[in-house]
Amino acid sequence: MSLLEHFRSSSRMAPVPTAPVAVPPPSTNESVAAIAAGPAAQDASPRGRSIVRNEALVELKARVHEELIHELDPDQLQGDLSYTSPARRAVEQAAEERLALADSTLGRQERLRLASEIADEVLGLGPLEPLLRDATITEVMVNSWDRVYFERGGMIYRADTSFRDDSHILNIIDKILRPVSRRLDDSSPMVDARLPDGSRVNAVIPPLAVHGPSLTIRKFSRDLLTANDLVRLGTLGRSTLDFLSACVRSRANVLVSGGTGTGKTTLLNLLSAFIPRAERIVTIEDPAELQVNQDDWVSLETRPPNIEGKGQIVQRDLVKNALRMRPDRIIVGECRGGEAFDMLQAMNTGHDGSLTTIHANSPRDALSRIENMVLMAVELPISAIREQIASGINVIVHISRLQDGSRRVTHVTEIVGVQGGVVSMHDIFEFQGRGVDAQGQIVGQLQPTGLRPHVLDRLSQYGEHVPIEWFLPLVGSATDGVRAS
Ligand SMILES: Nc1ncnc2c1ncn2[C@@H]1O[C@H](COP(=O)(O)OP(=O)(O)OP(=O)(O)O)[C@@H](O)[C@H]1O
Ligand SMILES: [Mg+2]
Structure with missing residues (x-):
C-alpha cells in the first residue's frame, strides 16, 4: 500500500487532498x-x-x-x-x-x-529536484507543503518552490521509501532512509508533524571536504589539525562534539583518514554516512524493527559485535544511547584509537551526556562512570556553526583525570572571536591556551614529535599570529 493510500484509508486522518493521483481524467482541450x-x-x-x-x-x-x-x-x-x-x-x-x-x-x-x-x-522527487541538483545546497528541508527551505554556505534560505499539497509530499516520500523497503505509517510515523546517491533522509508525518508531512534531506557530498578545505574555510588552523592527526595516529580516543549539522561527521570522516593504512577499521552508524578511505574497513549499519516490531538491531548490538571482528579501530558515527557504555568499555580495555561524535553544546556538556547515556544502559555509580570517562577519552574536539554560517572548531579540550569526583578537563585550543568584518563574517581564530597537553607523552611514545610552540599562546592579531616565546 502506498503512503498516500494508507492515509486515505486511515480513519484517524483528515481526508487528504487527492492531487495528483485523482486528477480529473486526461483532458487536453481546456x-x-x-x-x-x-x-x-x-x-x-x-x-x-x-x-x-x-x-x-x-x-x-x-x-x-x-x-x-x-x-x-x-x-x-x-x-x-x-x-x-x-x-x-x-x-x-x-x-x-x-x-x-x-x-x-x-x-x-x-x-x-x-x-x-x-x-x-x-x-525524480518533483519540486525538490532543482534543489538536489544544485551543488551549492547542502541540506533541503520541507516544513510543510508550502514551506521549503535549504541551506547554502551555512545559512538557511526559503526556497522559491512548493508542493501542491500534503498528498504531493506523501507521494514523494513514498517514492523515496519504496525502493529501500522502509515504511512510514501510523504505527511508525518517523523514518530515516537514504537516497540512491547516499543522501540522508528523515521524514515525519502527522500527527507527529503538526503542519503536515515534513522531510529533511542532508545531501551526500561526493566532494568530501578535505583537511585543506577545512583549514581554508577557517574551521581549524593548520597546527590544530596537525595536532589532531598526531592524536589519531597515536591511538588517542577522540570525541567530536557539536550541535546538529555543525560538521561533526565531516570532521570525524576527516580524522579517520589519519588512521594508518595497515589498521582494520569497523564503523557503526545509524544510518551509514562515513566514507572511510581505507581498504580494510567494515561498515555496519543499524536496522529498524520489521512490520511486526521485531528484528531491530541497535548501535549497542553492533558495538558488541564489532569487538568480535578483530578491529584495530572502532568508529561510532554518533553516540546516542547505551552504546556509549560499550564504547567506554572498549576504550578502557585496549581498543584505543576509537573515534565517535556526540550531540552536545560544549565539551563539558558532552561529558554529562555520556554520563546520562551510560546511566540509561547500566546501573553504575556515577563515580565509576566518571573514572571510565576520564581514563577512556583523551581529547574532545568541539565544533559549532557561528552566526555567519561558518563552521569552526571552538575548543580542543583534553580530559586529564577526576578531581573531587568531577572529570577535570582543560582547553588546549580555544576559539577567540574578535568581532565581525564588513561582510558580516566573524573574525577570529582558534588559539592555543598555553597549556601543555598531557597527551603529548602518548604522542612521543608513538614517535609523533609535535613542536611545543604550537601550544604557546599567540600574541598580536590573527594575521600576524606571532607566538609568545
Ligand atoms: N567545516 C565545514 N565548513 C563548511 N561546511 C561544512 C563543514 N563541515 C561540514 N559542512 C557541511 O555541513 C553539513 C553538515 O555536516 P555534517 O553532516 O558533517 O554535520 P553533523 O554535525 O554530523 O550533522 P548531524 O548533527 O545532522 O549529524 C554538510 O552539508 C557538510 O558538507
Ligand atoms: Mg552527523
Whole structure:
C-alpha cells in the first residue's frame, strides 16, 4: 500500500487532498487561459490574476504528469535525471507535446520550464529536484507543503518552490521509501532512509508533524571536504589539525562534539583518514554516512524493527559485535544511547584509537551526556562512570556553526583525570572571536591556551614529535599570529 493510500484509508486522518493521483481524467482541450478566466477568477487585480494563472498551471502540470505516468513504459520512469539523459529528454518531449496541445497560449519558455518540472516529477522527487541538483545546497528541508527551505554556505534560505499539497509530499516520500523497503505509517510515523546517491533522509508525518508531512534531506557530498578545505574555510588552523592527526595516529580516543549539522561527521570522516593504512577499521552508524578511505574497513549499519516490531538491531548490538571482528579501530558515527557504555568499555580495555561524535553544546556538556547515556544502559555509580570517562577519552574536539554560517572548531579540550569526583578537563585550543568584518563574517581564530597537553607523552611514545610552540599562546592579531616565546 502506498503512503498516500494508507492515509486515505486511515480513519484517524483528515481526508487528504487527492492531487495528483485523482486528477480529473486526461483532458487536453481546456487551456490554462480558459481555466484562469473561469469562475475562480473572482479577483481581477494583477496579483489575483497571477495567483489564478499559477493555480491553473499547477493543475495543467499535474494533469500532464498523470497522463505520462499512465502512458510511459514503467522502465522509462526510473530514469537518469541529468539534463542530457535520454530518459529525461524523452519525458520532456512528451510533456512539451502535451502542453502545446493543451494550451496554445503557453509561451515557449514557459512550456520548456513546465516540461522540465514535469520530468522532475515523473523521474525524480518533483519540486525538490532543482534543489538536489544544485551543488551549492547542502541540506533541503520541507516544513510543510508550502514551506521549503535549504541551506547554502551555512545559512538557511526559503526556497522559491512548493508542493501542491500534503498528498504531493506523501507521494514523494513514498517514492523515496519504496525502493529501500522502509515504511512510514501510523504505527511508525518517523523514518530515516537514504537516497540512491547516499543522501540522508528523515521524514515525519502527522500527527507527529503538526503542519503536515515534513522531510529533511542532508545531501551526500561526493566532494568530501578535505583537511585543506577545512583549514581554508577557517574551521581549524593548520597546527590544530596537525595536532589532531598526531592524536589519531597515536591511538588517542577522540570525541567530536557539536550541535546538529555543525560538521561533526565531516570532521570525524576527516580524522579517520589519519588512521594508518595497515589498521582494520569497523564503523557503526545509524544510518551509514562515513566514507572511510581505507581498504580494510567494515561498515555496519543499524536496522529498524520489521512490520511486526521485531528484528531491530541497535548501535549497542553492533558495538558488541564489532569487538568480535578483530578491529584495530572502532568508529561510532554518533553516540546516542547505551552504546556509549560499550564504547567506554572498549576504550578502557585496549581498543584505543576509537573515534565517535556526540550531540552536545560544549565539551563539558558532552561529558554529562555520556554520563546520562551510560546511566540509561547500566546501573553504575556515577563515580565509576566518571573514572571510565576520564581514563577512556583523551581529547574532545568541539565544533559549532557561528552566526555567519561558518563552521569552526571552538575548543580542543583534553580530559586529564577526576578531581573531587568531577572529570577535570582543560582547553588546549580555544576559539577567540574578535568581532565581525564588513561582510558580516566573524573574525577570529582558534588559539592555543598555553597549556601543555598531557597527551603529548602518548604522542612521543608513538614517535609523533609535535613542536611545543604550537601550544604557546599567540600574541598580536590573527594575521600576524606571532607566538609568545
Ligand atoms: N567545516 C565545514 N565548513 C563548511 N561546511 C561544512 C563543514 N563541515 C561540514 N559542512 C557541511 O555541513 C553539513 C553538515 O555536516 P555534517 O553532516 O558533517 O554535520 P553533523 O554535525 O554530523 O550533522 P548531524 O548533527 O545532522 O549529524 C554538510 O552539508 C557538510 O558538507
Ligand atoms: Mg552527523
